[in-house]
Amino acid sequence: MNKTLLLIICDFLLLNLLALTRWEKAEPPRAKQPPVPELGANAVTKEQDLVDTMRLSLADERSAREELAQKLSQTDAALATRERTLAQVQAERNAVASSLTETQRAAAELGQKFTAATQEATLTKEQLAQLQRELAERQAEADKQRRSLAVLEKQQVEARRQIEGLTMAVVVAEQEKKNLRETADTLRSQVEVERTERQKVQETTTQLAQGVGQLAEKSGQLTREIRENRPINANVLYNDFLANRVTASFTASRKGFLGAVNRQKDASTVLVSNGQEVFALLHVADTVFSLTENGANWESLSVQLSRGAAGRSAARAVQFVSQDPRVIVVPLDSSQATALGAKIYPLAADPFKFPEAVLIDGGGRGYGEVGFKLDAGDPGFVRVDNRLFKRMFGDFAPKRGDLVFSKTGEFLGIMVNDDYCAVLKELRPIKTITPGSDIRAQSTGEFLDQVIARVRAMPLKLQ
Numbered sequence: 001m002n003k004t005l006l007l008i009i010c011d012f013l014l015l016n017l018l019a020l021t022r023w024e025k026a027e028p029p030r031a032k033q034p035p036v037p038e039l040g041a042n043a044v045t046k047e048q049d050l051v052d053t054m055r056l057s058l059a060d061e062r063s064a065r066e067e068l069a070q071k072l073s074q075t076d077a078a079l080a081t082r083e084r085t086l087a088q089v090q091a092e093r094n095a096v097a098s099s100l101t102e103t104q105r106a107a108a109e110l111g112q113k114f115t116a117a118t119q120e121a122t123l124t125k126e127q128l129a130q131l132q133r134e135l136a137e138r139q140a141e142a143d144k145q146r147r148s149l150a151v152l153e154k155q156q157v158e159a160r161r162q163i164e165g166l167t168m169a170v171v172v173a174e175q176e177k178k179n180l181r182e183t184a185d186t187l188r189s190q191v192e193v194e195r196t197e198r199q200k201v202q203e204t205t206t207q208l209a210q211g212v213g214q215l216a217e218k219s220g221q222l223t224r225e226i227r228e229n230r231p232i233n234a235n236v237l238y239n240d241f242l243a244n245r246v247t248a249s250f251t252a253s254r255k256g257f258l259g260a261v262n263r264q265k266d267a268s269t270v271l272v273s274n275g276q277e278v279f280a281l282l283h284v285a286d287t288v289f290s291l292t293e294n295g296a297n298w299e300s301l302s303v304q305l306s307r308g309a310a311g312r313s314a315a316r317a318v319q320f321v322s323q324d325p326r327v328i329v330v331p332l333d334s335s336q337a338t339a340l341g342a343k344i345y346p347l348a349a350d351p352f353k354f355p356e357a358v359l360i361d362g363g364g365r366g367y368g369e370v371g372f373k374l375d376a377g378d379p380g381f382v383r384v385d386n387r388l389f390k391r392m393f394g395d396f397a398p399k400r401g402d403l404v405f406s407k408t409g410e411f412l413g414i415m416v417n418d419d420y421c422a423v424l425k426e427l428r429p430i431k432t433i434t435p436g437s438d439i440r441a442q443s444t445g446e447f448l449d450q451v452i453a454r455v456r457a458m459p460l461k462l463q
Contacts, residue, residue: 283401319429
């Protein structure tokens with residue numbers, strides 16, 4: 001056998017060996033993936049502010065969920081792409097295998113032809129050369145297809161490795177998602193517990209605040225009751241009177257039988273309030289008006305109020321109180337009361353709380369504690385027992401115009417004569433005279449005659 005025929009037979013055997021080899025069983029061993037460490041749940045410490053931590057954790061969870069969802073979408077897309085690539089590689093591999101089969105069949109046919117040519121020994125050198133060239137081309141094509149098959153198998157292995165990695169990433173992502181969901185459920189439970197506890201604390205705080213408010217209100221009421229029920233020393237009341245007394249200066253003029261009559265009178269008093277207005281209160285005997293003159297109309301009247309070095313303030317009206325017209329009040333507006341700066345005494349809310357009162361001379365010459373008795377026949381008056389002074393300071397005898405204060409420091413009333421005090425509960429006027437340079441149209445003489453008639457109609461003890 002010559003060398004050429006031996007070479008042809010070797011090549012034919014090599015092609016058969018390549019065609020019959022099971023290349024899919026000769027894959028290299030797969031590299032083992034390192035185990036994925038388990039993710040631990042984030043530790044939540046009690047020392048941190050639970051509300052802020054939970055809010056931040058919920059925000060982080062939301063961000064992690066969105067990022068994980070995005071990663072899962074990307075992973076699914078990449079996995080689909082890899083699967084399509086693997087399918088294409090498998091299709092190409094099947095095509096190459098089919099082409100290799102065709103090549104092997106063609107080689108077999110060539111071998112048969114070669115055998116037939118050898119047996120017949122009639123082939124010429126040109127036909128043998130042609131067969132060798134065709135065999136070489138087939139060999140080259142087989143080598144090329146073998147290399148393509150190796151590349152495709154390598155791509156298939158890489159694709160499988162990537163698919164396994166993506167599958168592992170999906171598993172890890174699912175585990176992280178599960179851990180995040182469990183953490184979120186735990187945080188949500190803690191938030192509910194914290195909210196419940198906070199509501200309980202808030203309710204407790206509200207109850208405590210209400211209790212404190214009620215206690216403060218009761219304490220204020222107790223303080224006010226103690227203050228109202230605690231008698232004030234007569235010395236303190238007298239000192240307050242001296243510090244807060246106001247001087248009322250009256251000036252009036254009219255014509256008389258013997259010529260012009262000019263009258264001026266000053267009196268000390270205090271400012272009182274009925275809760276709505278402020279008044280300077282006096283007895284008619286301490287003014288220019290007289291209850292012993294009949295039918296005398298005053299033509300001009302001027303009333304000035306002053307207190308120490310404070311500026312003088314002109315009165316806008318002079319009013320006679322309906323309870324007893326011998327009591328005169330001079331109303332002041334808020335600016336006048338503020339300018340005078342004197343203490344304003346409220347009318348006694350409960351004038352009969354104490355059986356004694358403090359009587360102060362209108363001129364400030366003396367004062368003392370004196371008892372008084374109610375008179376059933378005249379409920380608006382009380383009888384002052386000036387014969388039983390408990391303590392008397394100064395050289396004076398009680399008389400009309402003296403001021404009477406309750407032991408709690410409120411204004412009780414004014415002495416209308418030497419024995420009776422008019423207890424003033426309201427200061428409703430029965431007549432108002434407006435001061436001015438010409439008051440003849442106000443008929444002061446006629447009104448004073450009515451006052452005289454009313455006083456004379458009273459019981460003798462009250463006149």
